[in-house]
Amino acid sequence: MKPLSPDTLAAQGMGWIAEPSHDLAPPIHPSSTFERAADGSYPGGRVYARDQSPAYEQPEALLAALEGGHEALLFPSGMAAATALIQALEPGARVLAPRAMYWSLRNWLQELARRGQIALDFYDNTDGEALTALLGTLPPRLLWIETPANPTWEVTDIAAACAAARAAGTLVAVDSTVPTPVLSRPLALGADFVMHSATKYLNGHSDVVAGALVCRADSPVWQRVRQNRAQGGAVLGPFEAWLLLRGMRTLHLRVRQSCAAAQRIAETFQADPRLAAVLYPGLPGHPGHAVAAAQMQGGFGGMLSLRVVGGEAAAVAAIGRLQVFKRATSLGSVESLVEHRASVEGPGTLCPPDLLRLSIGIEAVDDLIADLDQALGAS
Numbered sequence: 001m002k003p004l005s006p007d008t009l010a011a012q013g014m015g016w017i018a019e020p021s022h023d024l025a026p027p028i029h030p031s032s033t034f035e036r037a038a039d040g041s042y043p044g045g046r047v048y049a050r051d052q053s054p055a056y057e058q059p060e061a062l063l064a065a066l067e068g069g070h071e072a073l074l075f076p077s078g079m080a081a082a083t084a085l086i087q088a089l090e091p092g093a094r095v096l097a098p099r100a101m102y103w104s105l106r107n108w109l110q111e112l113a114r115r116g117q118i119a120l121d122f123y124d125n126t127d128g129e130a131l132t133a134l135l136g137t138l139p140p141r142l143l144w145i146e147t148p149a150n151p152t153w154e155v156t157d158i159a160a161a162c163a164a165a166r167a168a169g170t171l172v173a174v175d176s177t178v179p180t181p182v183l184s185r186p187l188a189l190g191a192d193f194v195m196h197s198a199t200k201y202l203n204g205h206s207d208v209v210a211g212a213l214v215c216r217a218d219s220p221v222w223q224r225v226r227q228n229r230a231q232g233g234a235v236l237g238p239f240e241a242w243l244l245l246r247g248m249r250t251l252h253l254r255v256r257q258s259c260a261a262a263q264r265i266a267e268t269f270q271a272d273p274r275l276a277a278v279l280y281p282g283l284p285g286h287p288g289h290a291v292a293a294a295q296m297q298g299g300f301g302g303m304l305s306l307r308v309v310g311g312e313a314a315a316v317a318a319i320g321r322l323q324v325f326k327r328a329t330s331l332g333s334v335e336s337l338v339e340h341r342a343s344v345e346g347p348g349t350l351c352p353p354d355l356l357r358l359s360i361g362i363e364a365v366d367d368l369i370a371d372l373d374q375a376l377g378a379s
Helices: 006-011 057-067 078-087 103-114 128-137 158-168 220-232 238-248 251-269 289-295 311-321 341-345 365-376
Strands: 071-075 094-098 119-123 142-146 171-175 193-196 211-215 275-279 303-308 337-339 355-359
Touching: 006 057, 006 251, 057 071, 057 211, 057 238, 071 078, 071 220, 078 103, 078 193, 078 211, 078 220, 094 103, 094 128, 103 119, 103 341, 119 128, 128 158, 142 158, 158 171, 211 220, 251 275, 251 303, 251 365, 303 311, 311 355, 311 365, 341 355
Parallel strands: 094 119, 094 142, 142 171, 171 193
Antiparallel strands: 071 211, 193 211, 275 303, 303 355, 337 355
């Protein structure tokens, strides 16, 4: 047979069947420790579950296969995964991060820089020439990319950025939480690492907090990531790992449904006079549309943002009138969510005050469109 498609690998959870009972649903492995033989050896090859739990093997193998990577590691949150990579760098290493990015990680990086543990610079997500110049002038140890960037959905050219980084001797990590491996595979475009907040699309059911890192190849930095996870104890529980695998088995269906709905919502409201802008890379008028079309296959993601005419007051009023969308933090689940991000992020936010961030789930898109229409009110 020819190699199986990613859809099939995900649906069958790598096709692994548990012995001896041949369960189609993967078993849960709750044990924290493993028995020694009489001679002191470990017949099962495991000592302690902190870094050797069989609960991790199947979801890690599946994610590595979907991303086309060498190895994947699970963590108890997306922040744990991202910070594990940064902490595996040498003390004082320079990190180049995008101006538009996940707010909590941005704040953590700034705090780390304030304490002198890293040197930190920011770049414009959409200015490839300026990024290349920054890489050539003062090469960082790590370039962090987030594309499309939360919550304004700027697009960065991964392949071009990776080529410039390679010339500068810089490692590249891509936060691919929003595209998922269904739409984008950054390792194939030249990245060294991919990070996921697995809480979001990979799990997709709002019942797990998890994170993951995938590497393109083994390296000293990757070995430090593995060591830091084992020694620092940043590990996922076995039931959470099982739930994550359960969610990943429907990943392709959910992502495609969300993408199709998000595209239709964006097209429906792009010229609406009640909105100052619809921010979605799938719209031909989006500044990053051409780049997104080149590096995202099968859709442009299930996330978009609306900028409401009338500013913050109008945006807050509209979010209060929504009935189908749930007012909640997070994204990438089966239910559609909405946030007024400026309020959530608080002082120092770079998010426009008139912006509503939408995470499109798998509901009937006509219901979502009707809910947004009534919430925006009369023009």
